[in-house]
Amino acid sequence: MTSCPWLARLVVFGPPPYALPLTTGSVPPDPSPAPPPWPVDVAGGPNTNALADALAIAQHHDAVSGTERQHVAADYALRISIGYTEAEKLVASSLAFLTASRSSVGQEKAVANFQQCPLLNISYCPPSEAVLFDGKSLVVVIYNPLGWKREEVVRIPVSSEKVIVKDSGGRTVESQLLPLSNATLRIRNRYVKAYLGKAPSETLKYWLAFSASVPPLGFSTYTVSIAKPTGPSSTISMVYTSEDSTSNSIEVGQGNLRLLYSADEGKLTHYVNNRNKVTASTEQSYSYYSGNDGTDKDPQASGAYVFRPNDTFSINSESQVQLTIVRGPLLDEVHQQLSPWVSQITRVYKGKEHAELEFTIGPIPIDDGIGKEITTRITTSLKTNKTFYTDSNGRDFIKRIRDFRTDWDLQVNQPVAGNYYPVNLGIYVQDDNAELSLLVDRSVGGSSLVDGQIELMLHRRLLHDDVRGVGEVLNETVCVQNECEGLTIQGKFYLRIDHLGEGAKWRRSVGQEIYSPLLLAFAEQDGDNWMNSHVSTFSGIDSFYNFPSNIAIITLQELENGQVLLRLAHLYETGEDKDYSVLTSVELKKLFPNKKISKVTEMNLSANQERATMEKKRLAWKVEGSAEEETKVVRGGPVDPATLVVELAPMEIRTFFIDFDRIKMFGS
Known part of the structure; x- marks a missing residue:
């Protein structure tokens, strides 16, 4: 483990290291890389040394900020990938030891061959996609690295719709099948090929979502198996579009949180929490800044080091945005195709009081010769008086005031770039009554350029070097069989509105859960035999002790x-x-x-x-x-x-x- 993981977050971007090529644009690591350029402890078995060394190197200020050259970024990604592969072996052997039954001393223990899914963030997981034959079951061991118990909905890709999920006690767990969006399938097919050199062998139709309860510093085990023809199975989500609605407003969410959308325009209009009685008019939009090319009156181009925008343009569909609404017992989803290269899935979980927004952006078009810097904006009616708050390396939140500095008289020359700040954990605004919070799964830029509004910078593709030392244009591409296109990214941010003074609990607890996601490991076994011959649940702390939530x-x-x-x-x-x-x-x-x-x-x-x-x-x-x-x-x-x-x-x-x-x- 790194000694300062909130610093490592700037490099790892929340998801595991294997997500780096997708989220930052580095060249995907060779699936069969050459020997690492540093000694590896072979005699001592698998360990985390190579990963620790790679993360230490990646603390360099160019790696943290993304101002290195592309071949250097590829080297950082390669080193982290090699370290992750070694650490993955250690995790597999550790879980095999912890799950092995020690009730029969002297008897041979059943050793599980655990696999992880480094490409799960792009919907690719061969163990979970495999077709189960001869009564076999997919065993899913879910590890929780935090000190408190977690109740979460886990999603894995599956190739069959007739499945059932059971917990360690053999009880059927409520589960739901969700369709994959076109944008998700495109990323899966292209980037799996970029990583592995071949396209996925299976054509997926569903995510399998199920509720999981995991003890602190421990794991729980679930089995996925083919459902009997006459028995219970996962619920297939109901899918319909905004055109099917007979009302002007579409309500999404079955728990305390409800999001309201306009059926006519396909836009978010209201945020409603029935538990704490928070109701707020809320809008979301996507825009882009045209990057300065350095040839007009201002000779400074926008590039890797410098954010120098010209005008801002809304990203609007050429026609009305049609919503696809997905409903089920665990969560609802809203699928939106906002433009040919911008799409979004908004998830509202029945047991959660925040919205999860998953965006897919790219390839950013540059046919018009203009570099673009893509943002999303959440707009409310909060009267925030030019004030907002951003985290400092995931720890304390710092008060920011638009066009103002406490230490000197600020001369405003760049009203947009001059008010942007790094966001590693989250950003929020507040007034006398309520507060709007956004949490992120990677380091981004953020600001509040208009009262009641939060803006996040999600992606950039530029055509001119800013002449600050990189010597390269920030125009990342991914090539598959000599066919190159601009980088596509897929990420998430999380939204919640609270009464004034009540948002910190959510920012701190969920922020930790985003930073330390549940770890999934898979094995194929006879389901009944597994639970009888293995340890199915474990916690590293005293089972009667509640670790402090703060x-x-x-x-x-x-x-x-x-x-x-x-x-x-x-x-x-x-x-x-x-x-x-x-x-x-x-x-x-x-x-x-x-x-x-x-x-x-x-x-x-x-x-x-x-x-x-x-x-x-x-x-x-x-x-x-x-x-x-x-x-x-x-x-x-x-x-x-x-x-x-x-x-x-x-x-x-x-x-x-x-x-x-x-x-x-x-x-x-």
């Missing part, structure tokens, strides 16, 4: 000397939330229930000095113009060696080396 485990890593490196982070700022912006305790004994802790040593953030030693050398800075009491920062107290309780104050991160009693550890 604390995240940033690092949990075993070191070569047997110590464990642990980092805990408080997710909330002071005053951010009335319930969670408080001093919080974590019981280390409950975090390691089967081990006896012999020693806990607190370190500095980078774990290269003991905290006690470092604080003796720390300089006491006096801030000009501030009172003495204002400079004091609240911190958690020292760890009592008897109780082993760690205190964390808002925004605090604490790092520890933990030693265990080796006899107790090996005897457990």
Whole structure:
């Protein structure tokens, strides 16, 4: 694990490393790459060293910002891909060990051959797509890396519509079959070929969605099998279009959250939460900025380093946008084809109170000789007084005021670019009554250029170098058999509106879930035999202990000397939330229930000095113009060696080396 995963997020963009070529435009890694240009620990077995090294290299400022040359971006992607492949082997062997039954000592254990799906983000997963014969079942092990229990809807591609899902207790789980959109199928077919050199062998029709409950730092097991002709099976979603509607308004959502669309124009009009009684007029649109070519009065072109827009243009369909509405027991979807190269799927889950918007953009057309920078805008009636908030590397949120800086008198020359900020976790606006929040699955640019509105920059394709050192045009292409076209991206952002002061809970909890998605591993086995001969559910912490909802485990890593490196982070700022912006305790004994802790040593953030030693050398800075009491920062107290309780104050991160009693550890 990286010591600062919110920094690594700038490189990994939320999804696993294999998503890099699709989301950033790097050349897809060779599926059979050459030996890595650094030593690999073969004798020690699979490990995460190569991935850690690749991520460390990718912390370079050009990799983080995307201002490297294309061949350098390809090298970053190759290194991360090699590291991921090695880590994938480690995950498979770890899950095989954890799921193997240890009830019969001395008997041969059934070892599972787990597979993962690196291309699941483009709807390609051979294990789940395989046709099941002879009573075989697809075993899906779902791992949760967070410290709290998660209830989520999992989606996997399947090739059969007669399937049934069961949990570890053999109980049928509610499931739903969703159609694949044309844009999703196009990305699947083209990019699988770009990755693997061949097209997918199966023609998919459905996503299989089912509800999963996964314990903290643990896994749950589900089986997918062919349904009996007379038995229950997954519900096939109802599909209809806006032309079928007899009303001027179309309502989407079956739980607390409802989205209202105009049947005539095919646009979002209202956001309604029946639980907290939030109702807001809400619109969404797509636009693009034409990039400055550097030849007019302004010699600075828009490029990799510089965002220098000319005019803005709305992306409108040549005809009325027809909505395709998909309804089922778990979630509703709205499919929109906004232009030949922009489409979107909006998902409203029955058990969630936010909307998930999945966009597909590209190839951006450049036949008109104009570079384009694509944005989406969410517009409400909130009176935000030029103020908005963006995260700082996924941690604290910073107040931004349009056309204003607190440290100097700002001369506004670029009213658009001068108000753009990096968004790694989220962005929000608020007024006296409500707040609108957006969370992202990758690093983007964001702003609020109009009161009540949030704007996100999602994709760019430009035709001129900005002459800032790259020496290349930001015009990424993907080639398949010498046929090249501009990069297509597919990503997500998440939308929610709350009463004032209530949005932080959602931003912090769901933000962690986006950053640390559930990990899926697949195996094909006899379903009944699997549950009888394997461990089907597991949690790494005490089953009776509730990990605090405002604390995240940033690092949990075993070191070569047997110590464990642990980092805990408080997710909330002071005053951010009335319930969670408080001093919080974590019981280390409950975090390691089967081990006896012999020693806990607190370190500095980078774990290269003991905290006690470092604080003796720390300089006491006096801030000009501030009172003495204002400079004091609240911190958690020292760890009592008897109780082993760690205190964390808002925004605090604490790092520890933990030693265990080796006899107790090996005897457990």
